[in-house]
Amino acid sequence: MFNEEMRFAVPIRWAMVGGGRGSEIGHAHRAGAQRDGLLQLVAGAFDIDPQRCRDFGTRLGLAGERCYADYASMFSQEAARADGIQAVSIATPNATHYAISKAALEAGLHVICEKPVTFTADEAQDLQRTARAANRIFGVMYGYAGFPMLHQAREMIRRGDLGAVRVINMQFAHGFHNTGIERHSAGAQWRMNPAVSGPSFVLGDLGTHTWFLAGMLTGLEVERLCCMRQSFVKSRTPLEDNAHVMLQFKNGAVGTLWASAINAGSMHQQKIRIVGEKASIEWWDEHPNQLRYEVQGQPAQVLERGMGYLYNEVPGVSANRIGGGHAEGFFESWANLYHRFALAMAAADCGDQATLDGLWYPDIGAGLEGVRLLECCVESADNGACWVDW
Numbered sequence: 001m002f003n004e005e006m007r008f009a010v011p012i013r014w015a016m017v018g019g020g021r022g023s024e025i026g027h028a029h030r031a032g033a034q035r036d037g038l039l040q041l042v043a044g045a046f047d048i049d050p051q052r053c054r055d056f057g058t059r060l061g062l063a064g065e066r067c068y069a070d071y072a073s074m075f076s077q078e079a080a081r082a083d084g085i086q087a088v089s090i091a092t093p094n095a096t097h098y099a100i101s102k103a104a105l106e107a108g109l110h111v112i113c114e115k116p117v118t119f120t121a122d123e124a125q126d127l128q129r130t131a132r133a134a135n136r137i138f139g140v141m142y143g144y145a146g147f148p149m150l151h152q153a154r155e156m157i158r159r160g161d162l163g164a165v166r167v168i169n170m171q172f173a174h175g176f177h178n179t180g181i182e183r184h185s186a187g188a189q190w191r192m193n194p195a196v197s198g199p200s201f202v203l204g205d206l207g208t209h210t211w212f213l214a215g216m217l218t219g220l221e222v223e224r225l226c227c228m229r230q231s232f233v234k235s236r237t238p239l240e241d242n243a244h245v246m247l248q249f250k251n252g253a254v255g256t257l258w259a260s261a262i263n264a265g266s267m268h269q270q271k272i273r274i275v276g277e278k279a280s281i282e283w284w285d286e287h288p289n290q291l292r293y294e295v296q297g298q299p300a301q302v303l304e305r306g307m308g309y310l311y312n313e314v315p316g317v318s319a320n321r322i323g324g325g326h327a328e329g330f331f332e333s334w335a336n337l338y339h340r341f342a343l344a345m346a347a348a349d350c351g352d353q354a355t356l357d358g359l360w361y362p363d364i365g366a367g368l369e370g371v372r373l374l375e376c377c378v379e380s381a382d383n384g385a386c387w388v389d390w
């Protein structure tokens with residue numbers, strides 16, 4: 001059970017780019033990062049509007065001079081301070097991720113970036129090389145990956161409880177954009193604009209999450225895929241508000257991914273079902289403390305977080321924060337990930353390779369795989385749903 005004993009003597013000095021007042025995801029970063037006292041927000045370039053950034057930042061308790069008009073000023077002015085920032089999270093619209101991440105790494109900062117991490121795989125590879133060369137941690141915010149029951153699922157697959165994996169069904173299909181809400185929602189508007197969102201909408205916004213979970217759980221590598229995408233709200237073309245992907249994996253397994261924002265009536269419907277030779281598991285993000293385990297020929301079981309019959313997850317970081325039966329949720333998942341990011345940053349700073357090697361977290365390699373998914377899907381869909389090699 002996590003009980004706050006792993007605090008550093010002094011928290012890592014941390015900043016944000018984006019995530020300002022009214023943003024969708026800024027609060028999740030601040031709540032997750034600061035939950036365990038390992039990171040402390042000391043500066044920010046939170047907003048495209050400098051005055052709103054300063055007003056917001058000071059109301060978060062920051063000194064006015066550390067609320068910056070833009071990220072470049074923040075990186076240069078913080079570098080000149082003895083107590084300057086050591087890490088930054090980037091929670092801006094997609095088009096800006098590459099330039100801001102690159103500048104942050106070049107300023108010597110550890111980086112946590114939102115997904116999709118870049119527009120192209122070449123850009124993601126460049127960030128991977130830059131982070132490696134600078135010995136900086138690069139985490140990608142696949143925020144669902146911190147749920148303990150997913151780590152139980154990963155361990156069950158690793159131990160062979162399902163037998164060899166045959167089928168992976170992935171879906172992230174909500175209904176919040178079943179009409180043209182972008183006409184009056186700024187956060188929806190940029191997502192429909194290819195210049196800001198990138199080459200896809202729902203595949204990048206939603207599909208990359210579940211895609212990451214499939215790789216995290218099974219470790220399977222894709223061989224080829226084919227994708228069909230369309231916009232039911234026509235003004236969104238060329239971006240898609242609905243997509244179906246069929247996948248073949250190198251071990252012979254197959255899979256499907258449904259990403260949609262027009263699944264009318266659905267709240268989230270992010271589900272992953274993994275079918276093995278002898279049993280299947282299924283996880284649903286609306287009930288994240290449970291994992292269905294179905295052994296052929298036996299009654300289905302619902303495994304519950306925090307119970308003694310589960311496997312212990314990743315050594316060194318116990319992710320349970322309260323006993324079974326209580327509901328842990330989205331913010332706990334983010335805190336679990338930020339906890340790992342912070343431990344990795346500290347290990348990198350003191351050259352502790354053994355700790356780094358034993359510490360799992362979604363890194364820039366995972367970000368790169370998500371961007372590759374988008375590139376392959378767009379190539380396939382825009383060429384008549386042809387099969388594309390990974």
Ligand SMILES: NC(=O)c1ccc[n+]([C@@H]2O[C@H](COP(=O)([O-])OP(=O)(O)OC[C@H]3O[C@@H](n4cnc5c(N)ncnc54)[C@H](O)[C@@H]3O)[C@@H](O)[C@H]2O)c1
Nearest residue numbers: 018019020023024025046047048091092094114115143187
């Ligand atoms: N991991 C997740 O679960 C999750 C959930 C939602 C959004 N996201 C991702 O987070 C990112 C932001 O999404 P959002 O929904 O919060 O967007 P949003 O439009 O709600 O908020 C964006 C924020 O960034 C600020 N901003 C824009 N450009 C900036 C710049 N150049 N410098 C500084 N600040 C700038 C805006 O003023 C705003 O405060 C996107 O990449 C999105 O895909 C991830």
